[in-house]
Amino acid sequence: MAKRKAVKKSSSKSSFSKSSLRLSPKGKVLLGSFLIFFGLALLIAFTSFLFNWQVDQSTLSQLGNREVETKNLLSKFGAAISNFFIYEGFGIAAFAFAFLTITTGIYYFMSLNKKALFRFWFWGLLVMIWVSVFLGFFAESNALLGGTVGYEINDYLQDYLGFTGTVLLLSFLFIAYMVIRLKITPEKLISALKRTKENISEDFQTSSSVSEDFGSKNTSEATKPAPQHKQAEQPKPATPEAEKPTPPQPAPEKVVIRSEENPDDVAMEVETAHEEEELDDNLSRKLVEDYGEFDPTLELKNYQFPTIELLKDHNANGGGITINQEELEENKNRIVDTLKNYKIDIAQIKATVGPTVTLYEIIPEAGIRISKIKSLEDDIALSLSALGIRIIAPIPGKGTIGIEVPNKNSTMVSMRSVIASPRFQNAEMELPMALGKTISNETFVVDLAKMPHLLMAGATGQGKSVGLNAILTSLLYSKHPAEVKFILVDPKKVELTLFNKIERHYLAKLPDTDEAIITDNTKVINTLNSLCIEMDNRYELLKDAMVRNIKEYNVKFKARKLNPENGHKFLPYIVLVVDEFADLIMTAGKEVEAPIARLAQLARAIGIHLIIATQRPSVNVITGIIKANFPARIAFRVTSKIDSRTILDSQGADQLIGKGDMLFTQGNTLLRLQCAFVDTPEVDKITEFIGSQKAYADAYHLPEYSGEESGTSLDIDVSDRDNLFREAAEVIVIAQQGSASLLQRKLKLGYNRAGRIIDQLEAAGVVGSFEGSKARQVLVQDLEGLNQLLNEE
Numbered sequence: 001m002a003k004r005k006a007v008k009k010s011s012s013k014s015s016f017s018k019s020s021l022r023l024s025p026k027g028k029v030l031l032g033s034f035l036i037f038f039g040l041a042l043l044i045a046f047t048s049f050l051f052n053w054q055v056d057q058s059t060l061s062q063l064g065n066r067e068v069e070t071k072n073l074l075s076k077f078g079a080a081i082s083n084f085f086i087y088e089g090f091g092i093a094a095f096a097f098a099f100l101t102i103t104t105g106i107y108y109f110m111s112l113n114k115k116a117l118f119r120f121w122f123w124g125l126l127v128m129i130w131v132s133v134f135l136g137f138f139a140e141s142n143a144l145l146g147g148t149v150g151y152e153i154n155d156y157l158q159d160y161l162g163f164t165g166t167v168l169l170l171s172f173l174f175i176a177y178m179v180i181r182l183k184i185t186p187e188k189l190i191s192a193l194k195r196t197k198e199n200i201s202e203d204f205q206t207s208s209s210v211s212e213d214f215g216s217k218n219t220s221e222a223t224k225p226a227p228q229h230k231q232a233e234q235p236k237p238a239t240p241e242a243e244k245p246t247p248p249q250p251a252p253e254k255v256v257i258r259s260e261e262n263p264d265d266v267a268m269e270v271e272t273a274h275e276e277e278e279l280d281d282n283l284s285r286k287l288v289e290d291y292g293e294f295d296p297t298l299e300l301k302n303y304q305f306p307t308i309e310l311l312k313d314h315n316a317n318g319g320g321i322t323i324n325q326e327e328l329e330e331n332k333n334r335i336v337d338t339l340k341n342y343k344i345d346i347a348q349i350k351a352t353v354g355p356t357v358t359l360y361e362i363i364p365e366a367g368i369r370i371s372k373i374k375s376l377e378d379d380i381a382l383s384l385s386a387l388g389i390r391i392i393a394p395i396p397g398k399g400t401i402g403i404e405v406p407n408k409n410s411t412m413v414s415m416r417s418v419i420a421s422p423r424f425q426n427a428e429m430e431l432p433m434a435l436g437k438t439i440s441n442e443t444f445v446v447d448l449a450k451m452p453h454l455l456m457a458g459a460t461g462q463g464k465s466v467g468l469n470a471i472l473t474s475l476l477y478s479k480h481p482a483e484v485k486f487i488l489v490d491p492k493k494v495e496l497t498l499f500n501k502i503e504r505h506y507l508a509k510l511p512d513t514d515e516a517i518i519t520d521n522t523k524v525i526n527t528l529n530s531l532c533i534e535m536d537n538r539y540e541l542l543k544d545a546m547v548r549n550i551k552e553y554n555v556k557f558k559a560r561k562l563n564p565e566n567g568h569k570f571l572p573y574i575v576l577v578v579d580e581f582a583d584l585i586m587t588a589g590k591e592v593e594a595p596i597a598r599l600a601q602l603a604r605a606i607g608i609h610l611i612i613a614t615q616r617p618s619v620n621v622i623t624g625i626i627k628a629n630f631p632a633r634i635a636f637r638v639t640s641k642i643d644s645r646t647i648l649d650s651q652g653a654d655q656l657i658g659k660g661d662m663l664f665t666q667g668n669t670l671l672r673l674q675c676a677f678v679d680t681p682e683v684d685k686i687t688e689f690i691g692s693q694k695a696y697a698d699a700y701h702l703p704e705y706s707g708e709e710s711g712t713s714l715d716i717d718v719s720d721r722d723n724l725f726r727e728a729a730e731v732i733v734i735a736q737q738g739s740a741s742l743l744q745r746k747l748k749l750g751y752n753r754a755g756r757i758i759d760q761l762e763a764a765g766v767v768g769s770f771e772g773s774k775a776r777q778v779l780v781q782d783l784e785g786l787n788q789l790l791n792e793e
Ligand SMILES: Nc1ncnc2c1ncn2[C@@H]1O[C@H](COP(=O)(O)OP(=O)(O)OP(=O)(O)O)[C@@H](O)[C@H]1O
Pocket: 412, 413, 458, 459, 460, 461, 462, 463, 464, 465, 466, 467, 615, 659, 660, 661, 674, 675, 676, 677, 678
């Protein structure tokens, strides 16, 4: 496709520059009709020659003599040109030449696209030569069939390849033509034979039978559990009517518009890009007829989704909420009394009980200022003697003021209950995540693909890791291994290790690494850069497929409209999860921030989504550029109002009660949720269940990326060292700090020269290798050690 497009572009350019050479519409009609008649003349002459060649050939030497008569229908001209093309040329294959001439005439006459014409000529001439050689081979004695060209080439081939070699070569060329030009492959032949067989058997058996072609595909779909959206996604196989062979109909690419009143007006050519699209359509329809829609899950068609029984019900009362009437009444009275103390009268109060908090919605009497109630937050908290009170004034979309009061006994939200909920099971989303339950005890499901990236923050022990596990579990319960891949970054080294078991099903990694879960910060940089390359590659594919996003791309690919030979493949979603982002930014700084920002800005359309969690939501970790690209954020409890502002752009997260109590925002409204709880043994069971099934040969491979810093200057020649090398080495050893900026300051060097010296010092073994934004380790203790090292060289 890419090539085709490139050709298109360049052709449009060249046609522009050669516009002066272009024929006018009149010229095209004239040339077209000339070629059509000339082709017809050839056809008549050739046919006539076949019957009269022996007689006419004897007159050819006397063509100058007007008295001499020939039997050819086109007289002397016909006899001469036929003799030239048939007898001295290609034998009866020369008829192809007449047909090509007529076709060219039609193309010009009707101003059709000439690109297809070029293909006709190319293949037409090849077929002509092949037929001529073929006939020269099998009908050597009949000079008319193969012509002189066929005879000579055949003779030549037999001298060099022998009889058998020539047969083999001709057979190979025949197969090559069938495969390349007619696109006939063994599978197609087999399926065509199958179809014929079926048709014949149908003729005999009048009872209707279900086509077997699509059976295997449907069973693979049927093995999946509940998520119903998948079936909706799979387009239906072609209907039997579509089985009629549809001849390729090259639609005109150029339309010539002429003014009706004045035919001499300058005509305008309007180019449309229909032809190739339609041919593609025909081809893809045929492919779909033959093989059915492409099914990305076919390689692991027996894959079983984890069952709900693997998840525990953490609630004694099966997920229901226990309502404590006394507590409700008590809290209501206190709220009303506190507000009354400040002369705020309430017209109405309503309570909604959630798993962790109860929302009291109050409607104040007319004339009360909302800001007044808002400023009483601390007083209400004091009077209720409860932590974690949050006042929402007003509740967006409602004319009420909300006061969230934590329940004395909170109810745990089990992952099992949210996964089993119809809201999750029926979610028509690309990447559904069941985060937990809302304040009104409804399961909350969001689409990661729409977010498109998620930032998560919370102080230690407030539920981040559980939250990440809940997200990953949701995706494992809803997506086939072919549809989504995870890249897991876990600097804490313990949180995500369980997912190692599903490496060959669900994880993506760099080609040369052993461990799929990344725990080493320097490897993160390579992975992120590799992901950027994957992003660029995917954009190229999308551009080539002329679609705007991964969803459209995959639909087109499944409909077999994209040719895998041009690099097209089914694209799984990629979800990058970073468990401790602060740690990463502290050690690698800009090197991590730059690719993360790039991915966050651009990756939404091509199905790469980032989930970043951090303990420290300070501004140097969640920088402006990162924040700007992560509109969806989750805040678990944080320790200060400032942290809450950094993550949510508003306070509130400092007043949460921990244990999975969280605030979620996807733009402007804040939603309080109780995160679903999934504990480590459950995750272990799920990964074990998946890991024990048949897997891909390896994890999904990301494009190769070799970091610029890797093995840079280890082979630097001693004689190439900088004049200040020794001095620099001493500065570094004395300061015990391997940084280029130190050399810049002490030796007054430019940035590049200092960098070069540092590389030379690394080659000499004075300093260690590159470690992100940290200074390099100094490997020599003192000046004495340095002297020894350098003298030994
Ligand atoms: N959704 C939840 N429901 C109930 N309890 C929870 C929930 N989430 C977390 N907890 C409780 O809080 C504890 C700590 O949670 P978690 O390990 O997720 O914290 P964390 O934020 O990842 O901490 P750290 O940053 O130190 O790793 C859990 O062991 C569990 O007891």
